[in-house]
Amino acid sequence: MAETPDSAALGVMAMTRALDEARAAAARGEVPVGAVVVGPDGAVLAAHGNEIEQRADASAHAELLAMRAAAALRGSRHLADCTLVATLEPCAMCAAAAGHFRIRRIVFGAWDPKGGAVDHGPRLFDQPGCLHRPDWAGGFEQDVSATLLRDFFRQRR
Amino acid sequence: MAETPDSAALGVMAMTRALDEARAAAARGEVPVGAVVVGPDGAVLAAHGNEIEQRADASAHAELLAMRAAAALRGSRHLADCTLVATLEPCAMCAAAAGHFRIRRIVFGAWDPKGGAVDHGPRLFDQPGCLHRPDWAGGFEQDVSATLLRDFFRQRR
Numbered sequence: 001m002a003e004t005p006d007s008a009a010l011g012v013m014a015m016t017r018a019l020d021e022a023r024a025a026a027a028r029g030e031v032p033v034g035a036v037v038v039g040p041d042g043a044v045l046a047a048h049g050n051e052i053e054q055r056a057d058a059s060a061h062a063e064l065l066a067m068r069a070a071a072a073l074r075g076s077r078h079l080a081d082c083t084l085v086a087t088l089e090p091c092a093m094c095a096a097a098a099g100h101f102r103i104r105r106i107v108f109g110a111w112d113p114k115g116g117a118v119d120h121g122p123r124l125f126d127q128p129g130c131l132h133r134p135d136w137a138g139g140f141e142q143d144v145s146a147t148l149l150r151d152f153f154r155q156r157r
Numbered sequence: 158m159a160e161t162p163d164s165a166a167l168g169v170m171a172m173t174r175a176l177d178e179a180r181a182a183a184a185r186g187e188v189p190v191g192a193v194v195v196g197p198d199g200a201v202l203a204a205h206g207n208e209i210e211q212r213a214d215a216s217a218h219a220e221l222l223a224m225r226a227a228a229a230l231r232g233s234r235h236l237a238d239c240t241l242v243a244t245l246e247p248c249a250m251c252a253a254a255a256g257h258f259r260i261r262r263i264v265f266g267a268w269d270p271k272g273g274a275v276d277h278g279p280r281l282f283d284q285p286g287c288l289h290r291p292d293w294a295g296g297f298e299q300d301v302s303a304t305l306l307r308d309f310f311r312q313r314r
Contacts, residue, residue: 057225058234058257068214077215092281096249100215114286121286122279124249129271129278
């Protein structure tokens, strides 16, 4: 049997969880982005929303926090069999970190033409010298993710 | 009086400290890279070497740790009046993080044609959409820094 149907279902569940993290971040006054690291069996190893304000740490993006937490859980600095699921296209910091953690695959929600670094800007995994290129795909639940962000910034204006 | 002579002296002291952190990292079995965040008066706010192995965290680069520690010390997610001094040209993760922390200036030691992202590869601060461009300069004590790295990798072969 192909693993596709289960993978797809697990992917939807992981994005649902990442969107929950994004909503929880917004409720804390954080830009609503969420991320989940999923193991090869589909188990959620770690889930985080942005904690930039809460930690007073500009690097506390959901994706970086989730990858650090997953690595801590495993006691390993590599997550080579894991998928990073994020509600927004990762920035250069988080995309490069995904390379350092040797993440196998990145699945993201909304595209980010201004801050994204996977399919926009530096397109890090397309750089000639890139040492680790995760598979990636974007656009999953992009409307939900983009609406969360739009509503958040509209309320703060 | 111009602040140049003092700044230069403080810069040398900060790089000396960063190199000490790199040597301490090597002694712990870490790739010898060190970094220091210096405040506007030249005071060292934070200093770190790599702690990738020690923390089992692929994102625990000296630069990122030093910026996070400096922000924690200040209770502020921005370090807009600070200089990041690193023994090696920062990678894409650390350079992008320096942008997120709004670091004023980056001073680095050895150039890193393979992993560097300031003067090599994606050249992040030259990207058209880059939101924050620190001043930067490289090549300070580059022989000392490069020798530390070469010796470390030679011993491990």
